[in-house]
Amino acid sequence: MNPLMSGDRPTMPPVRLHSDAELARDALSTPLLARAAKLARWAGEKGIFVGAGGELLVEQLHTAAGLLGLADEEDGTAYAAEAWQHALDTGLVESGLLAEQPEDADHPVEVATVGEEMETLTSGSPAEILELWLGGVESVLADAAAPDLGDIVDQISEGGDLDLDSLDWNPEEEADFLDGVLGNLYLLTALDESAAERPVPLPALAASMIVPDDMDEPTDDILEEVSDAMMRLDDQFRMLAPTGIVEYRPVDESLIEEVDGEGHIRESVDGVDSDDPEDEDVSRYGLVTLTPLGVHAVRTRMLEAGIDAPVVGDLAEASADVLLAALPGHPGAAARAETELWLARRAPLDAARELVAAARGADEEAPRRRLSCQQTLSLLGPEAEPALREVLDDRELGGLARVWLAEHGVADIPEPDETMVFWLTVDTIAAQLAADGDSDELRDLVTDLVGRHSGFFDSAWRVDHPSTADVLEAMGRLHPDKKTAKEARKAAFKARSRR
Numbered sequence: 001m002n003p004l005m006s007g008d009r010p011t012m013p014p015v016r017l018h019s020d021a022e023l024a025r026d027a028l029s030t031p032l033l034a035r036a037a038k039l040a041r042w043a044g045e046k047g048i049f050v051g052a053g054g055e056l057l058v059e060q061l062h063t064a065a066g067l068l069g070l071a072d073e074e075d076g077t078a079y080a081a082e083a084w085q086h087a088l089d090t091g092l093v094e095s096g097l098l099a100e101q102p103e104d105a106d107h108p109v110e111v112a113t114v115g116e117e118m119e120t121l122t123s124g125s126p127a128e129i130l131e132l133w134l135g136g137v138e139s140v141l142a143d144a145a146a147p148d149l150g151d152i153v154d155q156i157s158e159g160g161d162l163d164l165d166s167l168d169w170n171p172e173e174e175a176d177f178l179d180g181v182l183g184n185l186y187l188l189t190a191l192d193e194s195a196a197e198r199p200v201p202l203p204a205l206a207a208s209m210i211v212p213d214d215m216d217e218p219t220d221d222i223l224e225e226v227s228d229a230m231m232r233l234d235d236q237f238r239m240l241a242p243t244g245i246v247e248y249r250p251v252d253e254s255l256i257e258e259v260d261g262e263g264h265i266r267e268s269v270d271g272v273d274s275d276d277p278e279d280e281d282v283s284r285y286g287l288v289t290l291t292p293l294g295v296h297a298v299r300t301r302m303l304e305a306g307i308d309a310p311v312v313g314d315l316a317e318a319s320a321d322v323l324l325a326a327l328p329g330h331p332g333a334a335a336r337a338e339t340e341l342w343l344a345r346r347a348p349l350d351a352a353r354e355l356v357a358a359a360r361g362a363d364e365e366a367p368r369r370r371l372s373c374q375q376t377l378s379l380l381g382p383e384a385e386p387a388l389r390e391v392l393d394d395r396e397l398g399g400l401a402r403v404w405l406a407e408h409g410v411a412d413i414p415e416p417d418e419t420m421v422f423w424l425t426v427d428t429i430a431a432q433l434a435a436d437g438d439s440d441e442l443r444d445l446v447t448d449l450v451g452r453h454s455g456f457f458d459s460a461w462r463v464d465h466p467s468t469a470d471v472l473e474a475m476g477r478l479h480p481d482k483k484t485a486k487e488a489r490k491a492a493f494k495a496r497s498r499r
Contacts, residue, residue, distance in 0.1 A: 043087075091132070097110055419463075
């Protein structure tokens, strides 16, 4: 799945974003931006002489590594070079030809000075800081999707022209693949907020991009593709982690072997028996988590790609119609948070009246709308009681109202007639079918319901509800007793015949 490649303007589940102030604070503390800022201050207003294009010279790289506390690191100068390039990419450092060239210079001399964007880091608004940070992330994402520089150097050094086809690299495909991976991480986070605290095993993430949905058992060729994708992602996540958009535990080096100059996973990925990140074997193959900063970055890129990527709270000022239409597509925690924000802006009685009015209807989505209405009303206190009493005689809402009143311990609730009871039953099952299909929970509900009401189907097929036949057919599929299932199917046929 690749949400960023879809052309039909998909809608993502809503996410809960940290505030701009929190995100900006996180951005300022990310390793790459913090190092870039430190080197920008080192360059200062007077500047330092640099090579063509603004790169640091060899001795300067050693000095920069020391300033960053990386002098003893094996790749200290490489990290320093990355931080310096990041400073150039984000405008924290600016380079250009020296106004007055030395007379004895045998090549144009460039000087690098602190850039105008340094002021953004020190006195910019949170939104401005995030914009600067995101610009730097875009540069790193482009680098992550680029081919290995060593392969390009080897090709040129051998006297040949640069041939991208021979590098087996398609820039659009590489960028789309990385976008798709980040999109999958975003989707996991949106669907389950606790996923942000559970790292995703790299084999599972790679498989989500490679293995077809309808393939029960991956072939050897597919597994080899997954292994190759893991190696690509391992390199890419190592590059992205310092930006702060992901937290990443790399693949254990002992699992990587070099074959014909290329890295490969030593052990077959199908040898991993668990997707549990706590499993030591799985964790050795790499673990990745999209950070709150990463959620912000990926969402921003989705919006730019024309994807609808809502945020919890977007519906706070919306009408009840819009709220109830949207809630069925929200994951549980997001739906609860969205509901609470919506209710917080309204008086309880006004909110209840608006909700029950929006819950009416005989359209296909009406049962789910009423279920969302009931769930939302459950968060209201006794102030909402008058609104529920007002609809006790309403065929579509009377059952819903009685449930709410009973749950809140209200006395003197009139008993519903049989017609209303059966109508509410059909409506409830229709809503659950639309939400979860033939789930185990619905199977248990159907079994219990029929067991408690003798002659259930003799009355159920007469219910004047648009979904009666569909509900009875589902009951026929779900009920474990063959005789009862047959009765349900017969009742469904009768319901269709009376239309």
